[in-house]
Amino acid sequence: MDAGAVTDSALRRALARARDGKTLDLDEATTLLHARGARLDDLLDHASRTRDAGLAAAGRPGIITYSRKVFIPLTRLCRDRCGYCTFATVPHRLDAPYLSPDEVLEIAHQGAALGCKEALFTLGDKPEDRWRQAREWLDAHGYDDTLSYVRAMAIRVLEETGLLPHLNPGVMSWRDFQRLKPVAPSMGMMLETTATRLFSEKGGPHFGSPDKDPAVRLRVLEDAGRTNVPFTTGILIGIGETPAERVDAIFAIRRTMREYGAIQEVIVQNFRAKPDTKMRGTPDAELEELAATIAVTRLVLGPKARIQAPPNLVDDQYALMLRAGIDDWGGVSPLTPDHVNPERPWPQIDELAARTAAAGFELRERLTIYPEYLKRGEPWLDPRLSAHVAALADPATGLAREDAVLQGRPWQEPDGGLESSGRTDLHVEIDTTGRTGDRREDFDSVYGDWDALRERMNAPQRFDADVKAALAAAEADPAGLSDDEALALLHADGPELDALQKLADDLRREAVGDDVTYVVTRNINFTNVCYTGCRFCAFAQRRTDADAYTLSLAQVGDRVDQAWEAGATEICMQGGIHPDMPGTAYFDLAREVKRRAPGIHLHSYSPMEVVNGASRTDMSIREWLQEAKAAGVDSLPGTAAEILDDDVRWVLTKGKLPTDQWIEVVTTAHEIGLPTTSTMMYGHVDTPAHWVAHIKLIRSIQERTGGFTEFVLLPFVHHNSPIYLAGLARPGPTARENVAVHALARILLHGAIPNIQTSWVKLGDELCTRVLQGGVNDLGGTLMEETISRMAGSENGSFKTISSLEAIAAQAGRPARQRTTLYGEVPEERVQAARRTDGVGHFGKGLPLIGA
Numbered sequence: 026m027d028a029g030a031v032t033d034s035a036l037r038r039a040l041a042r043a044r045d046g047k048t049l050d051l052d053e054a055t056t057l058l059h060a061r062g063a064r065l066d067d068l069l070d071h072a073s074r075t076r077d078a079g080l081a082a083a084g085r086p087g088i089i090t091y092s093r094k095v096f097i098p099l100t101r102l103c104r105d106r107c108g109y110c111t112f113a114t115v116p117h118r119l120d121a122p123y124l125s126p127d128e129v130l131e132i133a134h135q136g137a138a139l140g141c142k143e144a145l146f147t148l149g150d151k152p153e154d155r156w157r158q159a160r161e162w163l164d165a166h167g168y169d170d171t172l173s174y175v176r177a178m179a180i181r182v183l184e185e186t187g188l189l190p191h192l193n194p195g196v197m198s199w200r201d202f203q204r205l206k207p208v209a210p211s212m213g214m215m216l217e218t219t220a221t222r223l224f225s226e227k228g229g230p231h232f233g234s235p236d237k238d239p240a241v242r243l244r245v246l247e248d249a250g251r252t253n254v255p256f257t258t259g260i261l262i263g264i265g266e267t268p269a270e271r272v273d274a275i276f277a278i279r280r281t282m283r284e285y286g287a288i289q290e291v292i293v294q295n296f297r298a299k300p301d302t303k304m305r306g307t308p309d310a311e312l313e314e315l316a317a318t319i320a321v322t323r324l325v326l327g328p329k330a331r332i333q334a335p336p337n338l339v340d341d342q343y344a345l346m347l348r349a350g351i352d353d354w355g356g357v358s359p360l361t362p363d364h365v366n367p368e369r370p371w372p373q374i375d376e377l378a379a380r381t382a383a384a385g386f387e388l389r390e391r392l393t394i395y396p397e398y399l400k401r402g403e404p405w406l407d408p409r410l411s412a413h414v415a416a417l418a419d420p421a422t423g424l425a426r427e428d429a430v431l432q433g434r435p436w437q438e439p440d441g442g443l444e445s446s447g448r449t450d451l452h453v454e455i456d457t458t459g460r461t462g463d464r465r466e467d468f469d470s471v472y473g474d475w476d477a478l479r480e481r482m483n484a485p486q487r488f489d490a491d492v493k494a495a496l497a498a499a500e501a502d503p504a505g506l507s508d509d510e511a512l513a514l515l516h517a518d519g520p521e522l523d524a525l526q527k528l529a530d531d532l533r534r535e536a537v538g539d540d541v542t543y544v545v546t547r548n549i550n551f552t553n554v555c556y557t558g559c560r561f562c563a564f565a566q567r568r569t570d571a572d573a574y575t576l577s578l579a580q581v582g583d584r585v586d587q588a589w590e591a592g593a594t595e596i597c598m599q600g601g602i603h604p605d606m607p608g609t610a611y612f613d614l615a616r617e618v619k620r621r622a623p624g625i626h627l628h629s630y631s632p633m634e635v636v637n638g639a640s641r642t643d644m645s646i647r648e649w650l651q652e653a654k655a656a657g658v659d660s661l662p663g664t665a666a667e668i669l670d671d672d673v674r675w676v677l678t679k680g681k682l683p684t685d686q687w688i689e690v691v692t693t694a695h696e697i698g699l700p701t702t703s704t705m706m707y708g709h710v711d712t713p714a715h716w717v718a719h720i721k722l723i724r725s726i727q728e729r730t731g732g733f734t735e736f737v738l739l740p741f742v743h744h745n746s747p748i749y750l751a752g753l754a755r756p757g758p759t760a761r762e763n764v765a766v767h768a769l770a771r772i773l774l775h776g777a778i779p780n781i782q783t784s785w786v787k788l789g790d791e792l793c794t795r796v797l798q799g800g801v802n803d804l805g806g807t808l809m810e811e812t813i814s815r816m817a818g819s820e821n822g823s824f825k826t827i828s829s830l831e832a833i834a835a836q837a838g839r840p841a842r843q844r845t846t847l848y849g850e851v852p853e854e855r856v857q858a859a860r861r862t863d864g865v866g867h868f869g870k871g872l873p874l875i876g877a
Contacts, residue, residue: 496517824865
């Protein structure tokens with residue numbers, strides 16, 4: 026929509042909607058970008074009023090903020106080739122590829138002496154991928170990659186100066202956020218634009234720059250939200266985008282803000298041409314155009330958004346930008362130049378305060394993390410940084426303390442995390458008194474915006490199945506079924522479902538015989554404190570919740586002793602992602618298990634826990650798994666898989682690891698000799714097509730590594746699940762679907778994974794019997810302590826005796842046999858010990874079930 030296509034009547038209508046506080050659509054917002062003269066004045070008035078309402082609601086009416094920062098250009102090398110950038114350069118123009126630690130600290134100390142509180146780390150994207158000199162420097166100094174050096178320098182700045190790092194390292198992955206969050210209260214990356222043509226077409230400003238793909242950058246914004254990182258982003262105007270493309274970028278930021286709530290500020294920055302660049306002849310974005318864009322951004326994002334315009338790029342038009350609706354001037358340095366716009370010096374802070382006051386506002390200093398996120402604390406602020414931030418923050422406002430003294434403070438892994446606290450007897454009381462309430466008190470905020478999430482979901486599609494033809498194909502070549510044939514089998518019912526079960530059971534008999542196996546095991550969930558924000562999980566608690574608990578090492582060890590006495594051959598140990606737990610605590614737990622019972626098999630740590638441990642120790646996945654194996658871990662549970670499709674995962678979970686990370690963990694485990702299980706949790710916001718794709722992906726991994734011991738089907742338990750309580754998920758799969766998907770798993774995995782396991786906790790005895798007659802050969806374990814499903818509302822108890830498991834097998838007409846974790850023969854001593862307690866120890870002593 027060019028200026029000539031915008032009529033005055035369309036502009037008046039859009040302004041009237043803005044005046045009345047109505048939600049603008051893309052066309053209306055694009056129309057408003059063309060406001061000039063009196064129409065622009067009206068637009069700015071509406072935006073100002075929206076901004077003022079937001080500041081009043083935030084408890085700081087009339088306050089415009091800024092951050093006193095020092096600019097640390099860690100490296101000016103970059104793998105991208107943006108047409109307007111003077112920051113990035115080539116190795117021969119630099120004394121060294123990276124600033125040395127001494128140079129970093131010298132800048133930081135000078136900034137601290139001038140009262141700065143933010144250390145802005147700016148650098149090019151992944152220079153080691155393009156420049157040999159960068160790779161050689163990192164290798165010579167012992168860093169795996171640029172981000173490892175960023176992490177190390179952020180810690181040095183925290184410890185030696187007290188400045189708070191704000192990291193701008195470019196495109197980051199979900200895993201990168203996990204690594205960097207403990208060392209920086211906030212991070213950032215400009216979205217710039219969503220106009221793909223500026224990236225994909227030759228001659229465009231982002232052509233030849235892999236990190237400027239809008240899809241990649243939008244994923245970074247989403248990953249920041251998934252990992253609860255207060256994040257700064259923004260748009261760059263005047264680089265060749267159309268008004269409609271500019272508005273599309275604003276709306277894209279709004280979608281991410283609504284769904285995850287992590288965008289702490291949005292920068293609206295105007296392009297300024299620079300000499301010696303490809304775009305040196307491109308006209309600068311006009312300041313009225315900038316003001317209109319700021320105003321539209323304010324109206325689209327609303328009063329809660331924090332919107333910034335860099336003060337060194339607006340000439341003397343401070344009042345115009347304030348009228349447009351900004352509430353922040355961004356970072357201003359009394360020491361270092363703006364290395365991205367070196368020709369534009371920062372205004373003096375006294376001058377900025379005077380200009381702000383002349384427009385009727387008061388200038389106040391903030392920290393790099395905005396007050397809203399600082400006050401919320403966990404999960405937005407890592408506990409490793411709490412003391413550093415608290416030393417500089419006014420506890421009443423969350424802004425910077427004027428009398429704060431800058432001094433270094435130790436950064437270290439917390440000593441806590443394995444101290445006994447909370448409801449440590451929940452594993453018993455879950456079957457007697459139950460959980461305290463059906464949902465957390467932060468239900469409406471911790472999981473993101475439920476309405477925005479609903480927009481991400483797709484309506485189920487009708488499927489017309491030819492089940493008989495699919496059955497014939499499955500009989501001829503079970504593992505070779507097409508997606509459509511597999512989907513057809515999932516729709517089987519009546520006699521066709523019976524035929525599907527018979528086919529699956531024949532394959533089961535061929536693969537593993539008639540024995541129904543089970544393991545005598547004890548679950549130990551060492552903590553349920555977790556801030557990952559999985560929307561399906563009813564187990565996770567905040568540390569302050571009534572049902573929260575954490576076990577000490579001694580308590581974990583005592584439970585191992587009890588399990589060994591009860592005849593267990595396995596400990597299955599997992600826990601929440603507790604913010605206080607150091608990444609090495611997992612090794613301590615494993616060593617304690619083996620110290621108490623050297624002969625027991627330790628089946629421990631989901632891929633999510635592995636990534637968490639590796640991120641907190643800044644180790645690679647391989648290195649961390651090798652350490653875990655040395656500490657006593659014998660195999661990994663392949664949980665945290667849910668559905669291995671990121672479109673489903675990002676609805677079902679907020680911050681859990683993406684599919685590619687799950688695959689990396691399990692394949693790496695297999696490569697170093699750690700077997701894993703594989704799982705699928707189904708029947709929530711997924712569809713049968715996702716089940717087929719998931720099972721086939723599991724098979725493809727098994728064909729490469731051979732490391733899966735079994736495939737475990739986990740139907741969704743809905744009762745207390747947040748995503749069900751919010752009305753987004755269905756109440757689990759039907760009985761027919763459970764029977765069909767167990768049978769299909771046997772068929773699709775035939776010849777690859779011999780063992781198909783069902784969950785008595787989730788299905789109950791009757792359905793377990795049915796699926797045993799349709800391809801399943803394993804009932805899992807006695808568990809002794811099952812809290813996760815019980816917290817979600819499962820009504821099938823927290824333990825199962827050997828005699829009960831054998832009764833289920835007998836009901837299915839099959840013999841039962843105790844097994845080891847890896848499906849081997851159980852030593853006779855363990856068999857006899859288990860028989861003495863019926864495989865559950867003191868758990869079999871008549872605990873009443875809720876509702877029994």
